[in-house]
Amino acid sequence: MIEVGIVGGTGYTGMELLRLLAGHPQVRVRAITSRGNAGTAVDDMFPSLRGHLDLQFTAPDAETLGRCDLVFFATPNGTAMQMVPELLEAGTRVVDLGADFRLKDLPTWSQWYGMEHACPDVVEQAVYGLPELNREAIRGARVVANPGCYPTAVILGYLPLLEQKLVDASFLVADCKSGVSGAGRKAQVHTLLCEANENFKAYGAPGHRHLPEIRQGLAQIQGSDVGLTFVPHLVPMTRGMQGTLYARLTGQANLQELYERRYAAESFVDVLPPGSHPETRTVRGTNMCRIAVHRPADGDTALVLSVIDNLTKGAASQAVQNMNLMLGLEETAGLQQIAVLP
Numbered sequence: 573m574i575e576v577g578i579v580g581g582t583g584y585t586g587m588e589l590l591r592l593l594a595g596h597p598q599v600r601v602r603a604i605t606s607r608g609n610a611g612t613a614v615d616d617m618f619p620s621l622r623g624h625l626d627l628q629f630t631a632p633d634a635e636t637l638g639r640c641d642l643v644f645f646a647t648p649n650g651t652a653m654q655m656v657p658e659l660l661e662a663g664t665r666v667v668d669l670g671a672d673f674r675l676k677d678l679p680t681w682s683q684w685y686g687m688e689h690a691c692p693d694v695v696e697q698a699v700y701g702l703p704e705l706n707r708e709a710i711r712g713a714r715v716v717a718n719p720g721c722y723p724t725a726v727i728l729g730y731l732p733l734l735e736q737k738l739v740d741a742s743f744l745v746a747d748c749k750s751g752v753s754g755a756g757r758k759a760q761v762h763t764l765l766c767e768a769n770e771n772f773k774a775y776g777a778p779g780h781r782h783l784p785e786i787r788q789g790l791a792q793i794q795g796s797d798v799g800l801t802f803v804p805h806l807v808p809m810t811r812g813m814q815g816t817l818y819a820r821l822t823g824q825a826n827l828q829e830l831y832e833r834r835y836a837a838e839s840f841v842d843v844l845p846p847g848s849h850p851e852t853r854t855v856r857g858t859n860m861c862r863i864a865v866h867r868p869a870d871g872d873t874a875l876v877l878s879v880i881d882n883l884t885k886g887a888a889s890q891a892v893q894n895m896n897l898m899l900g901l902e903e904t905a906g907l908q909q910i911a912v913l914p
């Protein structure tokens with residue numbers, strides 16, 4: 573059995589990792605940390621795991637975690653980079669669900685995250701964990717930077733268009749909506765029921781920290797810098813997100829065929845039939861990204877609708893997909909969930 577650790581097991585993405593790993597055929601969770609709840613049984617805090625996991629939270633400790641084959645960091649930005657060098661020294665692989673290793677340009681990282689990086693050499697060797705883009709590099713990686721939720725939905729949505737250089741990459745518009753769990757489990761006024769419910773608002777319009785991450789991913793595909801307007805919105809639902817993506821076509825192509833062909837071999841990207849509108853509830857709790865591509869009124873705009881669950885394909889299940897690749901397991905192992913409707 574492969575043994576893994578989770579740092580940050582009491583947050584939303586940590587909880588999702590536990591749920592997914594409890595059903596993984598080849599993996600056992602050996603250690604799960606919480607600074608405030610050390611000594612508490614995991615199934616006391618999360619009764620849905622009763623009968624599936626016999627484990628207590630412990631304080632984060634590099635020695636214990638270093639005995640695991642792989643450690644997930646489901647922690648706030650700036651946390652993983654403090655412990656990762658020690659874990660790598662111990663031979664443990666790492667998947668960081670936070671942003672510590674996502675941006676290759678360190679001044680840009682510091683500008684958006686407001687701190688100096690603690691281990692620039694690890695940033696250099698880290699692989700950006702979007703399997704549909706970087707699968708082979710992920711297989712050989714010791715550190716994977718798991719993508720942010722918005723970047724996952726947006727990069728997968730634009731990927732076929734940019735690969736084929738079919739659009740004006742200097743003017744891309746990503747209009748995105750997220751459920752409230754995207755903000756994490758910690759108490760914050762704007763995520764209270766009375767603030768978020770029956771409400772719809774944009775935020776981060778002048779600049780959001782996912783902007784440089786999405787641009788980095790799109791530039792890798794396009795082969796040069798891209799111009800991107802990215803506006804996130806908060807919608808009153810618990811989980812799920814949609815990217816509504818616009819681009820001006822500069823070349824001729826059958827977009828439906830292009831998307832179907834590009835993603836035919838991908839287990840976790842589902843291209844819907846022509847004329848469809850994907851729904852977030854159809855990917856809830858799953859590792860699926862569901863996409864529809866349109867060309868409204870046969871004009872020169874490509875319109876892509878891309879939905880994921882921010883907590884799964886946008887975080888925890890994508891982290892498990894990366895783990896599977898890094899450890900040479902079947903890529904889909906433990907990830908065959910079907911969404912619960914309604």
Ligand SMILES: NC(=O)C1=CN([C@@H]2O[C@H](COP(=O)(O)OP(=O)(O)OC[C@H]3O[C@@H](n4cnc5c(N)ncnc54)[C@H](OP(=O)(O)O)[C@@H]3O)[C@@H](O)[C@H]2O)C=CC1
Nearest residue numbers: 580581582583584585606607646647670754756757882887
């Ligand atoms: N929510 C989402 O949809 C997504 C989140 N992410 C990223 O994943 C990471 C986790 O997010 P999320 O689960 O939402 O966050 P939460 O706020 O829900 O949970 C954070 C967890 O980290 C632990 N923690 C906090 N500070 C430290 C520290 N200094 N050392 C060790 N553990 C710490 C907390 O546990 P305790 O206090 O008990 O130790 C808690 O379990 C973040 O980087 C987030 O940006 C990425 C994609 C999507």
Ligand SMILES: CC(=O)N[C@@H](CCC(=O)OP(=O)(O)O)C(=O)O
Nearest residue numbers: 669670671720721750751754755
């Ligand atoms: C709704 C909401 O607040 N969402 C979060 C994004 C969550 C995420 O993916 O964050 P990281 O890049 O830090 O991992 C936000 O906009 O800050």
